[in-house]
Amino acid sequence: MQFAQRLQNVETSAIREIFKLLSTPGIISFAGGFPDAALFDVEGINEASQRALSQHPALALQYGPTEGYMPLRAQIADGMREQGSDVQATQLMVTTGSQQALDLLGKTMLSPGDKVLVEGPTFLATIQCFRLYGAEVVSVPIDQDGVQVDLLEAQIQQHKPKLIYLIPTFGNPSGAMLTLERRKRILELAAQYKVLVVEDNPYGELYFDAPPPPTLLALSAQVPGSREWLAYCGSFSKVVSPGLRLGWIVAPDALLANAAMCKQFSDANSSMLAQVTASEYLAGGRLPQALARVQKVYASRAKLMMDTLNQELGDALHYTAPQGGMFIWASLTGAGGRNRDAAAFVKRGIEHGVAAVPGAPFFATDIDHSTFRMSYASVPEEKIIEGVKRLAKAL
Numbered sequence: 001m002q003f004a005q006r007l008q009n010v011e012t013s014a015i016r017e018i019f020k021l022l023s024t025p026g027i028i029s030f031a032g033g034f035p036d037a038a039l040f041d042v043e044g045i046n047e048a049s050q051r052a053l054s055q056h057p058a059l060a061l062q063y064g065p066t067e068g069y070m071p072l073r074a075q076i077a078d079g080m081r082e083q084g085s086d087v088q089a090t091q092l093m094v095t096t097g098s099q100q101a102l103d104l105l106g107k108t109m110l111s112p113g114d115k116v117l118v119e120g121p122t123f124l125a126t127i128q129c130f131r132l133y134g135a136e137v138v139s140v141p142i143d144q145d146g147v148q149v150d151l152l153e154a155q156i157q158q159h160k161p162k163l164i165y166l167i168p169t170f171g172n173p174s175g176a177m178l179t180l181e182r183r184k185r186i187l188e189l190a191a192q193y194k195v196l197v198v199e200d201n202p203y204g205e206l207y208f209d210a211p212p213p214p215t216l217l218a219l220s221a222q223v224p225g226s227r228e229w230l231a232y233c234g235s236f237s238k239v240v241s242p243g244l245r246l247g248w249i250v251a252p253d254a255l256l257a258n259a260a261m262c263k264q265f266s267d268a269n270s271s272m273l274a275q276v277t278a279s280e281y282l283a284g285g286r287l288p289q290a291l292a293r294v295q296k297v298y299a300s301r302a303k304l305m306m307d308t309l310n311q312e313l314g315d316a317l318h319y320t321a322p323q324g325g326m327f328i329w330a331s332l333t334g335a336g337g338r339n340r341d342a343a344a345f346v347k348r349g350i351e352h353g354v355a356a357v358p359g360a361p362f363f364a365t366d367i368d369h370s371t372f373r374m375s376y377a378s379v380p381e382e383k384i385i386e387g388v389k390r391l392a393k394a395l
């Protein structure tokens with residue numbers, strides 16, 4: 001069968017091979033990217049879904065507006081205003097996960113041959129999604145403080161990108177957090193070069209000790225001309241549940257209107273049952289407490305993983321010390337790591353009963369083969385210690 005030409009721009013992910021091995025009995029997996037199901041507020045979501053069905057059956061079971069269920073849009077806008085962003089309900093659209101927001105941005109903005117700048121490393125699905133629309137995706141190096149803004153400016157000048165995709169807060173896979181100074185500089189670059197910056201922020205609320213700096217969206221009020229070059233993607237997946245498949249996008253009016261048109265032909269609207277449930281859940285007031293529990297558990301798991309890595313592999317690894325989110329990004333660049341190939345290391349780890357994800361697929365260009373990703377989010381304490389010990393044996 002002759003498939004569409006665009007499929008030639010993407011390949012199925014190398015990571016899927018690793019995931020096939022995860023069903024091996026007894027394996028400890030740091031490879032996943034899922035939130036911990038044990039932390040879902042099942043009781044609260046159950047009550048909310050019952051209220052959705054008993055109080056709003058004709059809405060919850062019906063088609064709905066493409067832009068989303070208005071009470072939910074208003075609640076999302078309220079929440080964003082509380083966090084310092086000047087957002088009205090009509091300036092955002094509910095999407096089927098933030099993944100769909102990224103897809104709609106690709107569909108709305110990208111023509112074959114357009115250039116896109118992303119962090120190296122970045123969220124793999126975004127690279128693949130933008131490539132499906134024919135874009136040429138180029139990595140800009142990051143460090144612990146996020147994307148390196150001088151290199152970003154040089155790449156803007158060289159490639160004249162159509163858009164720049166960033167995960168400024170607790171990146172996947174990097175765990176890095178962009179500093180306040182760099183955030184402001186990026187907004188200046190957006191306004192100066194008139195290039196759309198996409199801020200993807202599914203992890204921002206999962207901070208450990210202190211809240212992260214304000215989002216690019218919040219800061220755009222301080223940088224003249226930047227807001228019109230900014231799109232923001234949010235998600236309920238990591239703070240409530242990915243099963244709801246609900247995210248949202250905030251974007252300038254014309255971009256939002258075009259994205260809504262594309263969504264009409266994609267899924268018409270995101271599940272109204274999910275949206276009314278989410279709205280009832282937010283109205284029920286349980287989210288702050290549920291979120292605090294997630295923050296506390298992830299913080300203690302992250303700290304334990306870092307402490308154990310220092311003890312067992314301190315000589316071999318460099319890694320980002322996350323201040324929130326779900327991931328530790330490591331490289332075998334310590335003296336004892338000898339810059340070894342992380343893919344081979346991950347394979348040996350699986351033989352020793354522990355899995356991580358090799359870093360190479362997370363780079364659009366300029367691959368660093370010494371890197372790999374570990375998630376502590378869904379792994380109980382005793383398994384974190386045992387898993388890191390197994391990694392040390394594998395090395």
Ligand code: PMP
Nearest residue numbers: 097098099123172235237242247
């Ligand atoms: N962006 C990033 C950076 C992610 O890590 C993920 C999911 N892991 C998504 C977007 C998509 O999330 P969802 O569609 O569940 O909102």
